[in-house]
Amino acid sequence: MKLRAIALNTFSGLLRNKIIILFCAGCACVLLLMLTPLLILRNGRGAQNAEMMQMAVLPLIASMMQFISGFGSLLAAWSAADVVASEMRAGTVLAVLARPVRRWEFLLGKFLGVQLMMFVFVLLMLGLNYLLAWIGGASIETTPWVLIVYPMVRYMIYSALGMLLVTVMHPIVAFCIVLVVMIGSSLVAPGNPQTFMPEWLRTGLFYVFPSSNLLSETRFLTITRATLRAALWTDHATALAYGLDYALVCFLLAAWIFHSRSLSRD
Amino acid sequence: MAAVIEFQHVTKIYRRIFSEEKLVALSDISFETAPGQVCAFLGPNGAGKTTSISMLMGFFFPNSGQIRVFGHPPGDLRAKEQIGFLPENFAFHKFLTAPKLLRFHLQLAGRNPNSAGNLIAGLLAKVQLNGYENLKIGKYSRGMVQRIGIAQALLCDPQLIVLDEPTSGLDPAGRREVLQLLAQLKGEGKTIFLSSHILPEVEQIADHVIIINRGKMVRSGRLQDLLATGAQVEILADRVPPELTQSTLRGAIVEPTQSGVRVLVDTARKRETVEALWAAGCDVIAMTPLRSTLEELFLKEVDRPGGAQ
Numbered sequence: 175m176k177l178r179a180i181a182l183n184t185f186s187g188l189l190r191n192k193i194i195i196l197f198c199a200g201c202a203c204v205l206l207l208m209l210t211p212l213l214i215l216r217n218g219r220g221a222q223n224a225e226m227m228q229m230a231v232l233p234l235i236a237s238m239m240q241f242i243s244g245f246g247s248l249l250a251a252w253s254a255a256d257v258v259a260s261e262m263r264a265g266t267v268l269a270v271l272a273r274p275v276r277r278w279e280f281l282l283g284k285f286l287g288v289q290l291m292m293f294v295f296v297l298l299m300l301g302l303n304y305l306l307a308w309i310g311g312a313s314i315e316t317t318p319w320v321l322i323v324y325p326m327v328r329y330m331i332y333s334a335l336g337m338l339l340v341t342v343m344h345p346i347v348a349f350c351i352v353l354v355v356m357i358g359s360s361l362v363a364p365g366n367p368q369t370f371m372p373e374w375l376r377t378g379l380f381y382v383f384p385s386s387n388l389l390s391e392t393r394f395l396t397i398t399r400a401t402l403r404a405a406l407w408t409d410h411a412t413a414l415a416y417g418l419d420y421a422l423v424c425f426l427l428a429a430w431i432f433h434s435r436s437l438s439r440d
Numbered sequence: 441m442a443a444v445i446e447f448q449h450v451t452k453i454y455r456r457i458f459s460e461e462k463l464v465a466l467s468d469i470s471f472e473t474a475p476g477q478v479c480a481f482l483g484p485n486g487a488g489k490t491t492s493i494s495m496l497m498g499f500f501f502p503n504s505g506q507i508r509v510f511g512h513p514p515g516d517l518r519a520k521e522q523i524g525f526l527p528e529n530f531a532f533h534k535f536l537t538a539p540k541l542l543r544f545h546l547q548l549a550g551r552n553p554n555s556a557g558n559l560i561a562g563l564l565a566k567v568q569l570n571g572y573e574n575l576k577i578g579k580y581s582r583g584m585v586q587r588i589g590i591a592q593a594l595l596c597d598p599q600l601i602v603l604d605e606p607t608s609g610l611d612p613a614g615r616r617e618v619l620q621l622l623a624q625l626k627g628e629g630k631t632i633f634l635s636s637h638i639l640p641e642v643e644q645i646a647d648h649v650i651i652i653n654r655g656k657m658v659r660s661g662r663l664q665d666l667l668a669t670g671a672q673v674e675i676l677a678d679r680v681p682p683e684l685t686q687s688t689l690r691g692a693i694v695e696p697t698q699s700g701v702r703v704l705v706d707t708a709r710k711r712e713t714v715e716a717l718w719a720a721g722c723d724v725i726a727m728t729p730l731r732s733t734l735e736e737l738f739l740k741e742v743d744r745p746g747g748a749q
Contacts, residue, residue: 178547179544179548187535268497272523272527273545275548438499
């Protein structure tokens with residue numbers, strides 16, 4: 175009951191959070207801008223347009239998908255950092271923890287509240303996936319759970335990381351570090367052609383940073399062809415277990431630091 | 441009877457990261473609060489009151505010493521289940537209404553909020569917030585916020601109520617209502633631990649007083665005992681011969697009253713004065729130690745040079 179109360183309260187707060195509303199409005203504007211040429215082309219008639227759809231539009235859709243997915247990771251990290259930091263800043267944490275609530279329960283409730291918001295985000299993203307596929311004249315054949323569970327696990331990692339960092343630093347600094355980790359993890363991913371990083375550093379960072387590529391649902395969804403790549407259940411289990419394990423380690427570290435820190439109105 | 445709150449040689453030092461600089465917020469503080477007692481925790485700004493209360497609630501950790509609340513360490517769920525807490529400058533989730541906030545706190549306490557409609561309505565009436573059920577707390581005035589803070593502190597019928605500046609932000613009428621509420625809670629046998637700057641109000645309800653200054657305890661004891669230890673006594677006599685005022689009563693305050701004469705002398709000279717009055721054939725009607733007010737006591741202790749050293 176305590177966890178549910180904290181999670182729902184956090185979710186309610188997030189829906190009213192002005193920074194997050196602004197963040198989402200910005201994302202929606204960018205999406206609309208990206209959609210405009212797509213819709214113009216779709217409405218155009220003739221063989222030349224059909225050819226252009228194949229050549230240019232479908233890759234555009236793929237990049238939009240990546241943009242939304244990346245935005246979701248940042249949203250998860252910021253939300254997790256902000257829900258903890260704002261409770262500390264406002265001092266509401268004192269009234270909450272004066273109740274028979276353990277510190278880890280408080281943090282877990284906050285984490286679950288963020289996941290609730292990210293679940294809504296993922297559902298919206300899922301709807302957008304199907305909408306974009308329809309606009310591109312293709313159909314998505316993969317099972318929806320892949321498009322829900324994979325991004326959720328990825329968002330869990332980034333929200334746990336944001337929560338871990340915010341227990342010791344300002345939320346903006348925490349967010350910037352998560353951003354660096356996100357960019358870094360895509361740079362060190364296998365298959366990335368970058369060459370400026372020495373191999374030993376690349377290997378080291380590959381093991382430390384969360385593997386966003388492994389947890390990317392686009393591994394199973396090639397929107398340009400809209401075909402499902404064959405994947406064994408062991409493949410799913412390994413990738414998801416890795417992601418959940420990463421998130422759990424980050425969360426446990428956050429809980430451990432939060433357990434021993436002094437709580438006051440910042 | 442076991443103490444509700446125990447502080448044993450508690451020291452708290454704030455240290456700056458990457459610096460040798462340190463601030464001793466509390467130094468070797470020891471006291472106990474008995475069940476059913478109203479304990480006033482007093483001190484000037486920066487004395488260490490909020491630090492002590494934060495440690496009592498388990499928000500801060502002492503560098504040394506031991507704190508027990510109902511026999512448990514601070515922050516222990518068994519202790520927190522019995523505590524109602526009002527932090528200084530109570531903060532809230534601004535998007536909630538008062539009933540929703542109280543329901544949220546009931547859930548945090550592990551209770552079912554669905555069957556608590558009457559309890560919530562009763563509490564809101566008690567703090568005079570009925571009629572504002574649909575107003576979001578973000579739109580409340582400072583005094584209303586304080587009232588909802590008090591309501592949430594009383595929500596789960598706590599045995600110990602910890603109040604950090606409960607009357608701050610309230611108008612005189614609001615302060616009087618809070619005092620009446622505290623007196624009612626005292627009558628119900630609740631233990632109340634409060635810090636406040638409004639000493640005449642504290643004096644009305646407190647049983648026990650602890651005064652700290654610069655992190656050190658400077659005075660502690662029953663309020664009656666502390667206030668009765670005034671420096672002067674009041675002697676009422678039927679008359680005072682003029683020659684006596686020139687000799688034995690030199691330096692004393694002699695005032696005529698309707699029933700005789702009132703003589704104020706230092707406690708050290710009370711015996712000498714009474715004997716002189718008797719010897720002069722006067723009738724000594726009464727002798728009363730002059731009570732100082734809590735404010736006088738507080739200022740005396742806080743202003744004393746090296747009082748907190």
